[in-house]
Amino acid sequence: MKTLYEEHLPGGGLWSAVVRRHSVLRLTDLEGGVNAGLMLWNFAQPSDRLNLPDTLKAQYTAKLTRGHILMSDMGRAMASLITDTVGWHDPLGGHANAADVLAKYGEKSYQTARNDWRRNAHDNFLIEAGKQGLGPRDLTANINFFSRLDADEEGKLSFHPDNSPAGSVVELRAEMDLIVVLTTCQHPLDPNPVYAPRPLLITLLQGEAPAPDDFCRTFRGENARSFALTERFLYLPSH
Amino acid sequence: MSALNYCESPLSPDKATVDQTIGAGDGWMHLIKAGQTFRILDVEGNQAADTLFYDAADFSNRYSAQDTVQRQGALYLTTGTRLMSSEGDTLLTITADTCGRHDTIGGACATESNQVRYALEKRWMHACRDTFMLQLIKWGRGASKADITNNINFFMNVPVTPDGGLSFADGVGAVGSYVEMRAERDVVALVSSCPQLNNPCNAWNPTPLRFLIWD
Numbered sequence: 001m002k003t004l005y006e007e008h009l010p011g012g013g014l015w016s017a018v019v020r021r022h023s024v025l026r027l028t029d030l031e032g033g034v035n036a037g038l039m040l041w042n043f044a045q046p047s048d049r050l051n052l053p054d055t056l057k058a059q060y061t062a063k064l065t066r067g068h069i070l071m072s073d074m075g076r077a078m079a080s081l082i083t084d085t086v087g088w089h090d091p092l093g094g095h096a097n098a099a100d101v102l103a104k105y106g107e108k109s110y111q112t113a114r115n116d117w118r119r120n121a122h123d124n125f126l127i128e129a130g131k132q133g134l135g136p137r138d139l140t141a142n143i144n145f146f147s148r149l150d151a152d153e154e155g156k157l158s159f160h161p162d163n164s165p166a167g168s169v170v171e172l173r174a175e176m177d178l179i180v181v182l183t184t185c186q187h188p189l190d191p192n193p194v195y196a197p198r199p200l201l202i203t204l205l206q207g208e209a210p211a212p213d214d215f216c217r218t219f220r221g222e223n224a225r226s227f228a229l230t231e232r233f234l235y236l237p238s239h
Numbered sequence: 240m241s242a243l244n245y246c247e248s249p250l251s252p253d254k255a256t257v258d259q260t261i262g263a264g265d266g267w268m269h270l271i272k273a274g275q276t277f278r279i280l281d282v283e284g285n286q287a288a289d290t291l292f293y294d295a296a297d298f299s300n301r302y303s304a305q306d307t308v309q310r311q312g313a314l315y316l317t318t319g320t321r322l323m324s325s326e327g328d329t330l331l332t333i334t335a336d337t338c339g340r341h342d343t344i345g346g347a348c349a350t351e352s353n354q355v356r357y358a359l360e361k362r363w364m365h366a367c368r369d370t371f372m373l374q375l376i377k378w379g380r381g382a383s384k385a386d387i388t389n390n391i392n393f394f395m396n397v398p399v400t401p402d403g404g405l406s407f408a409d410g411v412g413a414v415g416s417y418v419e420m421r422a423e424r425d426v427v428a429l430v431s432s433c434p435q436l437n438n439p440c441n442a443w444n445p446t447p448l449r450f451l452i453w454d
Contacts, residue, residue, distance in 0.1 A: 047383075047384050047385060051346065051352075051389075052346075052389065053304075053344060053345055053346020053347075053389050054346055054349070054352045054355070056344065056345075056405050057345050057346065057352075057356070057397075057405060057407070058352065058355050058356050060404060060405050060406070061403060061404060061405055062344070062399040062400075062403050062404065062405045063403035071352075071355065073349065073351070073352075073368075073387070074351045075349070075351030075352055075354050075355045076351075088403060092305065092308055092314070092344060093305065093308070093309050094303070094305025094306055094308070094309045095305070096309075097326070097327050099327055100327065122327075135299070136299040136325070137298070137299045137383075137385040137386060138385055139325065140388055140389065141303075141304065141305045141388075141389050142305070150401070151314055151399045151401070152401075154313070154315070155313045155314035155315040155340075155398075155399070156312060156313045156314075157308070157312050157313055157314065158312075188309050189309060189312065222355050222356055225354060225355045225358075225359055226355045228359065229351065229354060229355065229359075
């Protein structure tokens with residue numbers, strides 16, 4: 001696949017773009033232990049956005065990995081996880097806000113910290129979604145790529161250490177034109193008391209339309225029907 | 240699991256200032272003031288109550304399933320759970336629960352998700368998110384589809400397995416079981432008595448829900 005664009009996003013960073021249908025967004029964990037928070041909207045109809053409960057229950061999963069697709073609240077396939085060297089990405093834990101980051105890592109002034117001033121995922125999502133014309137009511141649940149939470153029988157959650165070694169890769173193929181917002185703040189349940197968000201390499205590749213026997217399309221019957229709803233949308237928008 | 244979290248309320252329905260029942264498949268939207276106690280009662284049992292909450296002063300500050308799960312470090316809701324907003328505020332606190340476990344990761348049914356989950360022809364069945372949409376439009380004040388976020392499924396059990404699978408258990412509400420919560424600020428509740436007929440979340444038999452509010 002031909003590389004169209006590449007950018008190094010530092011830890012605590014924020015990023016957004018419109019990713020065209022069938023382009024591939026590759027995320028690379030450069031140092032190990034990065035947490036890449038992600039939200040998605042349908043570029044042609046931004047009221048249609050990533051819906052994680054629908055995504056999870058349709059695929060009977062509480063984690064995300066290769067073969068899974070990300071579904072919108074209108075049932076449409078938004079993106080396919082075509083490559084994953086990690087095996088488990090967290091769709092449950094959400095993200096932290098400014099008060100959480102202050103409580104966890106302590107106070108740090110911009111006057112002394114300058115560009116190392118602490119950032120938080122909630123404000124980063126608000127800023128980058130805002131640049132795409134989206135407001136707080138458009139924000140919804142996020143995925144935490146490269147992070148994993150384990151649940152016990154009573155539902156108690158624990159952060160899984162060392163889930164993603166350096167060099168880990170996940171690739172998302174856009175199944176429609178997408179607004180993508182990313183942030184690289186630490187996972188809210190990461191027990192590390194030190195503010196040390198890791199960097200992410202973002203690569204955009206020229207992809208191809210999925211074949212009829214595409215792995216993600218045929219992963220489950222639900223996935224095939226979600227692809228069909230995306231295709232209906234492209235020919236009969238807003239149906 | 241249910242027995243461990245069983246917690247009855249001392250409040251008497253005779254003293255409630257609001258006592259309303261909706262039929263199977265219907266919706267309900269109501270203001271609950273700070274300090275008031277709100278009860279949802281599963282009248283005939285095994286009925287999912289798909290529920291959202293909004294800060295009455297600012298609908299952009301609304302119930303957040305991820306914030307609720309993350310801040311209690313646990314997936315299931317029961318007595319003691321603080322229902323958190325997208326801005327990190329406590330909207331309500333669960334104070335009594337005779338069911339023992341409620342879901343907030345499974346979301347609400349929609350005509351479109353029914354198409355994905357069951358068949359493209361299922362679009363014409365009733366669904367919670369159509370109920371939410373209609374209630375929000377009737378509420379007015381600028382409420383819109385953007386306000387339909389990831390909800391609570393009271394009286395539903397959606398266990399996560401150790402290997403990261405998601406399973407759906409039958410409805411877990413016995414006849415007359417209830418969950419009760421104290422509003423920590425003025426909130427608006429939005430509830431759909433789930434009309435789902437494609438799976439056993441309502442034991443294939445959608446039934447009424449009753450709502451009580453005490454000052």
